[in-house]
Each structure stands twice: as structure tokens, then as C-alpha cells.
Amino acid sequence: IACSDSILVTGGAGFIGSNFVLDWLGAGHGPIVNLDKLTYAGNPENLASVEHSPAYNFVQGDICDAELVASLLQKYRPRAVIHFAAESHVDRSIVGPEAFLRTNIDGTFTLLQAAHAYFEALATADRERFRFLHVSTDEVYGTLTPEAPAFHEETPYAPNSPYAASKAASDHLVRAWVHTYGLPAIITNCSNNYGPYQFPEKLIPLMISNALQGKSLPVYGDGQQVRDWLYVGDHASALRTVLGRGRVGETYNIGGGNQRSNLEVVTTVCALLDELVPQSKFTPHLQLLKYVTDRPGHDRRYAIDARKLESELGWRAQESFETGLRKTVEWYLGNKSWVEHVTSGAYQQWMKQNYSGR
Numbered sequence: 001i002a003c004s005d006s007i008l009v010t011g012g013a014g015f016i017g018s019n020f021v022l023d024w025l026g027a028g029h030g031p032i033v034n035l036d037k038l039t040y041a042g043n044p045e046n047l048a049s050v051e052h053s054p055a056y057n058f059v060q061g062d063i064c065d066a067e068l069v070a071s072l073l074q075k076y077r078p079r080a081v082i083h084f085a086a087e088s089h090v091d092r093s094i095v096g097p098e099a100f101l102r103t104n105i106d107g108t109f110t111l112l113q114a115a116h117a118y119f120e121a122l123a124t125a126d127r128e129r130f131r132f133l134h135v136s137t138d139e140v141y142g143t144l145t146p147e148a149p150a151f152h153e154e155t156p157y158a159p160n161s162p163y164a165a166s167k168a169a170s171d172h173l174v175r176a177w178v179h180t181y182g183l184p185a186i187i188t189n190c191s192n193n194y195g196p197y198q199f200p201e202k203l204i205p206l207m208i209s210n211a212l213q214g215k216s217l218p219v220y221g222d223g224q225q226v227r228d229w230l231y232v233g234d235h236a237s238a239l240r241t242v243l244g245r246g247r248v249g250e251t252y253n254i255g256g257g258n259q260r261s262n263l264e265v266v267t268t269v270c271a272l273l274d275e276l277v278p279q280s281k282f283t284p285h286l287q288l289l290k291y292v293t294d295r296p297g298h299d300r301r302y303a304i305d306a307r308k309l310e311s312e313l314g315w316r317a318q319e320s321f322e323t324g325l326r327k328t329v330e331w332y333l334g335n336k337s338w339v340e341h342v343t344s345g346a347y348q349q350w351m352k353q354n355y356s357g358r
Ligand code: NAD
Pocket: 010, 011, 012, 013, 014, 015, 016, 017, 035, 036, 037, 038, 039, 040, 041, 042, 043, 061, 062, 063, 064, 083, 084, 085, 086, 087, 088, 089, 103, 107, 135, 136, 137, 138, 167, 189, 190, 191, 192, 193, 194, 199
């Protein structure tokens, strides 16, 4: 069989997936099929602007459903699978790891099996073209001391949270499917993302949305945990680059070289809010900061060395942390109803159960 020009993305209604879908369709790269289960983290509203586009097909379903995945590959004959779908929140993985093992490990296994069978049925020329792009995280590498060099592609895996362990397992499965079955897959490991459409349980949108409502800004432990931040639009451009020119069987680290402590991030968010909503009764917003008990096993520092992607494939991040964060705060200020919608119902319930008293 022959490939079409479409691509199949999984988890395209989530934070990074929806930014990628909007970016891809906006630039006219070809049709997309989006397979998403719509867990609490999936929000079709993110994609309302492309909902009626003939280039966009949405399928609500689970990546663990082998029959469904096989039928979608047969029906749409994509030239690539870009695998975003995951349970992605570390705190949730601590209180309920089962869903992480199921989606991140079993789900990736199911996709690999289906992609392999599909790949085997492709005509030779289309086998050259087909790619399986596995979107992963720098958390698989564990934690760094303040002086240690940044993670690079040869850094040994040392995952510390159930989330990181489940993503590490999925990376190993992908690697094995390349080496054992010749599946043309590529893995990317990216640092912390931020930007529009990020669910407000993650640090930056949580701080913005709490500060706007005058709620406390919970900072874990001493706030000195360091993360390397990348604007989500830069992640999308890196994935397009890797899909187009990356070498099969390789891993590419993706990062923007923006190491910041959590406390610095919260301080910068508050300074931007003071500037953009000076009339707020919560200005200065930093008064809302509240230190809370640290997360168990909290990794101290992540930092990504993205030189392989930069030198081999010529990719560069476009946004600095300052420009990207300003865009992000402005987006949340302009989209308050989005935040209200996603923070109602099931999410509120979970927050109450897990964060009451903090
Ligand atoms: P997210 O939680 O915002 O979105 C995940 C999406 O996957 C949701 O739309 C959800 O409905 C869907 N999904 C979950 N389980 C599913 C299942 N069983 N079947 C089908 N769909 C399912 O996550 P995100 O932040 O957009 O992350 C996307 C990917 O990027 C993940 O694989 C994550 O590990 C990776 N990543 C994230 C970051 C980050 O900072 N957010 C950094 C590096 C890598």
C-alpha cells in the first residue's frame, strides 16, 4: 500500500499536541488525523479554529485500543505518526501511577505494534518515507547537581518519578522497535514547555491563573529547583525539523538554553502581571507567594544540551524566556474563559482531593 500526505498525531488535543496541530495546519503542511482519548488534559476547544477544516480529522479514542489504531492506519495511510499522547503530570503520577503505565507504556507498545504491521505492508518507496516520531521528555535522565553539564543524548537514563519511569520505558520500547524490527522511528527528549493552552496544573499557567484570582502561589520546598524552559512554538518547530531531516534511529534533545529556578519563574510571572494588570487589587502579585511542602523525590535540576539538533539539523529556538513568557502571560490574560472551562468539573475535584490544605 502507499502512504498519503497525511500524518497521524496522538494526543493532539493536549497542550503540546494542539500547538503542534495548529502550527502544522496553519503552515499548510498537509492533512492531520488526531487520535485523542480526551482525558482531563485533552481539550477540543484548543482546536476550535481548525475543527471544520477539511485537512483536520478528529477521532476520539484510546491509543491502547489496538483495533482502532490499526483501522486508522489502514484508513488514512499516514506518512508519519507523531506520538504525543501521554499522562504527563508528575504529581498525578505520584498519587496514581496506574494510568501512566497504561497509557505511556502499553499505549506506546500498541502504537508500535500497529505501526510496524502497517510499515511492513507499505510499498518500498513509501517505507523510505514513513516515520514514527516519539515525543519524550528530559525527565528520563533524572536529576542534575548545580555544577553538572547539561543532559545530552548519551546521558544514561535514571528516571526518578513514576511519570519519568513510564516515559523512559516507552523510549526503550521505541528504540527496540528500531533495532529489532527496523521501524523508522526517531525519539526526541525535550525540556519543560510553556505557552498557550497549557493546563493550569503546571507551574507557569497555575501561577498566572492563581495570581489573577488572588489565590496563593504555591512554590514547592525552597523554590530553587531549576528547569530549562522552552516555548511550545519552538518545540513544534523542532519536531517539524526532526520529522523532515532527522536520522532514523537517532535521539535528539530539544531545549532553548533557558535555565531558571522555580522561584525566578514565579517572580518573573508576577512582575509581568504587575506591568500588564497594574490596576489589579493583587498588585504586587508576589505577595501571594506561599512555600508548600516539597514534592517527594523532587528532581533538583534539569538542563538540556541541544547542540546535536542545532548543528546537525540547523534548528534554533526563536523565543527567549522573556519574550516567550510575555506572550504566554498575554495569552492567558486574553483567554480567561479557556481557563475557566478547563478548571471546572473533574479537575477541580482532583485539586480539592490532592491539594486541600496546602
Ligand atoms: P498533556 O497532558 O497536555 O496532553 C496529553 C494528551 O494526550 C491529552 O490530550 C490527552 O487527552 C491525551 N491522552 C492521554 N491518554 C490518552 C490515551 N490513552 N489515548 C489517547 N489519548 C490520550 O501533555 P503535553 O504536555 O502536551 O505533553 C505531550 C507529550 O510531550 C507527552 O508525551 C509528554 O511526555 C511530552 N513532553 C511534555 C513536556 C512538557 O513540558 N509538557 C516536555 C517534554 C515532553
